[in-house]
Amino acid sequence: MRKWVLKAIVQKTISYLPLSHKINYIFQKYVTKGVYLSDEYFYDRLGHAKVHIKSYQKYSGKSTPGSCLEIGTGWYPVVPIGLFLAGADRIYSVDITLLTSKERLQTTLQKFVACRQSGRLTDYIDFLPGRFEAVLEILRDYEKLSLDEVLSKLNMSYLIEDARKLSLSDNSIDLINSNNTFEHIYTDVLIPILKEFKRVLKKQGGVMSHFIDMSDHFAHFDKSITIYNFLKFTDKQWKWIDNTVQPQSRSRIYDYKQIYAGLGIPISEESFRKGNLDELKSIPLAKKFTDKPLEEVAKSHCHFVSHWDA
Numbered sequence: 001m002r003k004w005v006l007k008a009i010v011q012k013t014i015s016y017l018p019l020s021h022k023i024n025y026i027f028q029k030y031v032t033k034g035v036y037l038s039d040e041y042f043y044d045r046l047g048h049a050k051v052h053i054k055s056y057q058k059y060s061g062k063s064t065p066g067s068c069l070e071i072g073t074g075w076y077p078v079v080p081i082g083l084f085l086a087g088a089d090r091i092y093s094v095d096i097t098l099l100t101s102k103e104r105l106q107t108t109l110q111k112f113v114a115c116r117q118s119g120r121l122t123d124y125i126d127f128l129p130g131r132f133e134a135v136l137e138i139l140r141d142y143e144k145l146s147l148d149e150v151l152s153k154l155n156m157s158y159l160i161e162d163a164r165k166l167s168l169s170d171n172s173i174d175l176i177n178s179n180n181t182f183e184h185i186y187t188d189v190l191i192p193i194l195k196e197f198k199r200v201l202k203k204q205g206g207v208m209s210h211f212i213d214m215s216d217h218f219a220h221f222d223k224s225i226t227i228y229n230f231l232k233f234t235d236k237q238w239k240w241i242d243n244t245v246q247p248q249s250r251s252r253i254y255d256y257k258q259i260y261a262g263l264g265i266p267i268s269e270e271s272f273r274k275g276n277l278d279e280l281k282s283i284p285l286a287k288k289f290t291d292k293p294l295e296e297v298a299k300s301h302c303h304f305v306s307h308w309d310a
């Protein structure tokens, strides 16, 4: 049996169990080895943090976002810590489950220290020296501090709630970001989330910056399939294969653009990876993916920046 099929079956089974996210973490840690904070992951997300901050600076004309909101931070809060180092005063991370822990937060902070020692941090973040000192101080006292105390020293708050109904005021956030999260949220949920983002973002100077990875995530784990493998299934078949611990909506770049347009959210800047047409052509596509130009279907990653002109 193919590796990805085995993983799909295990995740599907886990998704029916209580505490499915915790069990998935253990499965990923000991079986697929997918939860280790690798340099590849760390620097990829640090690169996202750099782009979020640069996008904010470009469209707001200010150097640092005061208040930030990230959806779906995941196990290691690389981007929120990057925003703290850059000078953000309040950093919210919203998710329906708490995926980080005191231990994983410490691992992330230690990775920042190693990055600084290697001389690479300034390639990504224009950090405030006082903020870096604060990180060192947190690590020195780590055993004595609770998770809440560490988060508070990092100006971070985890909002464990559904992003369709945020406990944040209208017009209160300078920068809203996400990193490889939208592809895990189906359109019927993403639309109300984006409406909430529109509500809480400051209309004057506020910026949204979202990275979306539209590749078949099973291909990250099983190199025998391409990043387009999941496009061969009909929606009905995909419903059987997909799971709730790591769902994949299979939306393509044109679907996201349609959602944004429908909500009146401007795309002020867009970038994408064009993918691999030959690989896409090797897949017998399900009908729903055949009515758009192949070049559009093939786009594998995208980044959208939104900003309302004052």
Ligand SMILES: C[S@@+](CC[C@H](N)C(=O)[O-])C[C@H]1O[C@@H](n2cnc3c(N)ncnc32)[C@H](O)[C@@H]1O
Pocket: 045, 071, 072, 073, 074, 075, 094, 095, 096, 097, 099, 161, 162, 163, 164, 178, 179, 180, 181, 184, 185, 189, 193, 246
């Ligand atoms: C796979 S993770 C994102 C990965 C992460 N950003 C990274 O960089 O590795 C997607 C997250 O979105 C969260 N999510 C999905 N729907 C949500 C909702 N309605 N409100 C808040 N969070 C949601 C999920 O719980 C999940 O933790």
